[in-house]
Amino acid sequence: MARLARLCIPGHPHLVQQRGHNGQPVFLDEADTQGFLRLLADGAKASGVAVHAYGLAADEVHLLATPAAADSLSRLMQALGRQHGQAFNRRHARSGSLWDGRFRAVPIDGKxxxxxxxxxxxxxxxxxxxxxxxxxxxxxxxxxVSDHPLYWALGNTPFDREMKYRAWFEQGTSSAEADRFRRAVTQGWPLGERAFIDDLSQLTSRRLAARPRGRPPKAPL
Incomplete structure (x- = not known):
């Protein structure tokens, strides 16, 4: 079965994930993480991607980002993969692929x-x-980081925004919420209500939901 094309819708925030090959580390020290963040800042500007949030674990990268064009995320992630991979291999005297295949990305309903x-x-x-x-x-x-307008809408001053986000952040992500995001980015289906999915369907010919399991019903005679 042909692999479903990655979905990238300009102007919408996307969850993005990239993992190390076979679960191996992609960051071993502070120099690795800081070098990656410099590449991220430069690459985001060059490729037309607004990065709203990021999280770097030892063996994976998570981003929340809005692409300006259909190929913006691919351009960013390919550049990051190549440049960070080369720097990592050079610093740690290794060779071979650093990343586990292609990155995953899925649009979400920002509102x-x-x-x-x-x-x-x-x-x-x-x-x-x-x-x-x-x-x-x-x-x-x-x-x-390029702050999303919905983050700015939290308050009229930086202090207001930071205090409101702190209260929100300290509530923590529930296991159900984490599972919902993890499943969306793994499966590649847009995350949002029916109206959001219907809007996206006007922007792409790609299938936006899994097909029902089992054989289709027979047509009436």
Whole structure:
């Protein structure tokens, strides 16, 4: 069966995930993570991707990002994969592929899931080495991050936004919510209500939901 094409809809936020080959680490030290974040900041600008949140675990990368064009995410992730892979292999005297195949990405309904997706990405793994949480909590300025308008809508001042996001962030991601996001990005089906899916169907010819299991019903005689 042919592999379903990756779905990338310009102007909509996407959950993005990329893992290390066979679960191997893609970050071994602070130099690795900081080098990747510099590449992310530069690559996002060059490829037309607004990165709203990120979380880096030892063996995987999570992003919440909005592409400006249909190929923007692919351009960003291919550049990151190549450049970080080369730097990692050079620093740690290794060779071969660093990443586990192609990255995964899925559009989400920002109006419904944006803030929850930010929280998920910034706490997607218990052993995160780096995330954009400090930026949204007012603890640092992160040049890799482009704040989404829905984050800005939390308050009229940076202090208001940071305090409201802190209260939201500290509630934590429930296991059900984490499973919903994890399943969406793994399966590749858009995450949102029926109206959102219907809107997306006007923008792409790709199938947007799994086919029902079993044989189709027979047509009446």
């Amino acid at each position: 419904q899931h944006l803030l929850a997706a930010m929280r998920y990405v910034e706490s997607a793994a218990p052993d995160l080495l780096a995330s954009s949480a400090a930026h949204h909590l007012g603890q640092a300025v992160d040049h890799a």
